[in-house]
Amino acid sequence: MAWFDNGWGLSLIVFLPIAGALVILLAPKKNLTAIKSFGLMFTALPVLLAAVMIARFDYGHASTFQFGTNLSWIASINARYHIGIDGISFPLLVLSTVLTLLAVIYTFNHWPEPYNPKAFMALILVLGTAMNGTFVALDLVLFFVFFELVLLPMYFMIGIWGDKTMMKVPGFKIEAETRLYAAIKFFVFTLFGSAFMLLGFLALYYRSGDFLASGARTFDIPTLIDLGSQGLFTGTFAFLVFGALFLGFAVKVPMWPLHTWLPDAHTAAPTVGSVLLAGILLKLGSYGFIRISLPILPQEAHRWAPAIAILAVIGIIYGALACLAQTDMKRLIAFSSVGHMGFVMLGISTLTVVGINAAVIGMVAHGLITGLLFFVAGSMAHRYHTREMAKLGGNQTLMPKMGAILSFTAIASLGLPGLAGFWGEFMSLVGSYNPAFGLDLGVFRTAMVFGAIGTVLTAGYMLWMLQRVNLGVPSAEWDSHALIDTDVYELTAWVPLMVLIVAVGVFPKLVFGATNGAVVALVAKAFGG
């Protein structure tokens, strides 16, 4: 298995999906079976490989990068194909492979309009490569390329298969189709952030040359972390670099006030697009904070932490209040992501072992739960042809299984103990009671209080949604409709998520077992314990 441990395993996980996309492009357009089987094959194989990794991962040394390789890529700028996973990226990589596979399975019976399975499947697969690649990249240029690679497939997914209803374009006196507005907004916002992120990466690259014995500059993340933990990046330079990286990652997370692309994009995207967008794409931002910003620029992270905490808490409260104002079910779930990612960012901003562990498990839980919520919301919209919660009342009576799954997921989302969502919220609040040494206790404990209020509001809007959607008497409108309850493809895609939600909730060590060692080492190295 030496080949597997020396980069091949990880490289296959990353590149199998895009290889599958190429194969699908060559397949005849009419041959649906071929498209489906290639899609399944090229997303199932990475899951299997990831399963092998779960067995072979050295949990005792979770802070070292494993299964990696480091090869020459663009020699002239010293950018390398350096990949590897540690305890922090590992759970996210597994989540990404699993969610991609489930998205493919779900799609088998839910091709969005306009029907074009070949292109749609190919885009899911390209997205898979981009997401997996971002989690394993250990070189800033490689990270940047994968981070940006998600843009094109998601742009097309939203723009072609998205919501076709008309909307008024804010700030203009024109109307446009929601999908078109949402797609370009997503693109422009993300690109805005990542353009500055790239400048930040280059600044680090140039400064690294001043400190390395060889004088050669580097994009290598572990090397930069070593330099950063020695406190070499300081002053205005570091402040600006952190700010540039912050823009790139915060747009992606998204943090208030850079979040406005999210409700539009998530609502307009086809179901699978929303699932992957909420499930994985948002994590690319928060992962960037943990992997790059914090360890490479620890002093600046310390300086920025209160600001991040405040923005995170505003996001939590704002997201919750916005949810309370929604009438569209999918839009409500979209806004709930702003709140949940607020908890993740609050955890990160504490710069503590507890907080960062909370962030990682929060990301995994949010990926599972909100992914499932979007699946269910998509399936319901598919049947009812509306997402207006006012019309959906009595869903539990009309479709008992669908209703039950929705209730389960919504309750997981509000953070019920025993389900996955609990740990992230609870521990990030615990973390902010006692943030890293030197951080303003007043700010963080106030943040904790508001975060706690946020959990109450979250419970409020989730239960209110359940009340409006699941309970009540079905409208007479649906009498003439033949509403079919969950089908086999849906259950195949959803049951694994439900099992994982319970498993992580009951036994959080599934995630902490990998993350804790890596987080402890990260915090010790960057912030001195």
Added chain:
Amino acid sequence: MIDYLALAPEIIIAATAVVVLLADLWLVRKYWTAIIAVVGTTAAAIPLIVMAVSPVGDRVLFDGSYVVDPFALVMKGVFLMAGYVVLLMSFSYVESDRYYEGEYYFLLLVSILGSLVLGSARDLIGLFIGIELVASPMYVLAGFRKGDLKSNEAALKYYLLGVLASALLLYGSSFVFGLTGALTFDGIASAAGGLVHEPAFVMAVLFILAGIGFKVSAVPFHFWAPDTYEGAPTPITAYLSVSSKAAGFVALLAVVYRAFGPASATWAPVVWVMAALSMTIANLAALKQDNIVRMLAYSSISHAGFMLVPFVVAPYVGVEGLGNAVAATVTYLVIYAFMNLGAFALVIAGSRKSGSGTVDGWAGMATYAPGLAFLGAVFFFGLAGIPPLAGWFAKFVMFRAVLTAGSGWAVGLAVIAALNSVVAIYYYARVVKAMWMDPVPATVPGIEVREAAVPVPLALALGITAAIVLVVGAVPGLVTFFSDATKVLAGGG
């Protein structure tokens, strides 16, 4: 004794041009002139390859006025490949209307000859001859669609402003010669250090910058570009926006790094302003364009701005930084060349099928021409600089070069460039959006037109450029292998 191998590419192209012109007199089937042109262009690449692999170093001719160094070899290679793609694009385009085919290919070859001369020119006279040789045939070719008023306008505007630019260039050159007593770039460089505070010298530098600024269509010398691009035959527009612009950049690189290297503090601020204005103004103008060729015209102006960005670090950095700046501009130029050639080849193919050259006319192309719609995504998002398409690497090296200098001015320009690359996505995405996401308009021609096969040479041009854009995006080392060799221009080699 003259090193004929060093001159072989120029000789072959010149001979081919003459053969094309003579053959045109006797040949009945005029498309043979095109084939002769393609064969000649291919043949001209052979001595280039021979020189590239030969152990002999730089070949210096005519007392240093004409040098074949790695920079010259790489740029000549780019010019030949770009010329080759333009020839492929021209086949069906020229056949489809009543053009004088022989003259068309003759003039195109002469212009290619000029660009080859420019690659090696290391004195002011060679520079001027090269620039004129590139531009003069283009004045005629821009007006080749004789019956079309827009084409006449294109030629006239290009001619008048081009002549003005040449006059500025010559006038500036005469001052430089008067002040330094030298024509070769190295001779000027050795005298330039003592002249940086001489007003006449500063004025001469500004004149030369302005003259070349017209050629590369940088703001504020860009006014001819949109009208000329729109009116000229599309393959000629492609040539103007790629080869002619690249020729201008080669001239600019050679002049400012070689001849005016010691006076970089004089020209760098001017270039800063030109770069910032080109990026910003052209981008804002491009947002409003409905005609795709006009949009590409503004896009090419803004790309000229991006290519000017690395120049501004010159006063702040050493030889290594200068080398990086040269390599960055060359890398950008090479990648841009193929993306833009591809985009124009797509314009030809797409306009045939959709019967329209506007963004709205291209709506829904994915339904009847999915292949072209896919290429649209490749070329337009490539131009926008989105990974995994090659454009990202062009932008990347540009940022890398400008951030070499830690100065606030350099960082400021990098920020302006970053913001502009965000703005640019909007107008590129607009075309792709139309092709993929909008319904087919009623104006689209019948099925026999819109589903007709793309002519083979045009398909070949599309295929070559798309392959390069996709592969270089994943393996940028293929371009840096060549562009790194051009660092010699900045000295140190």
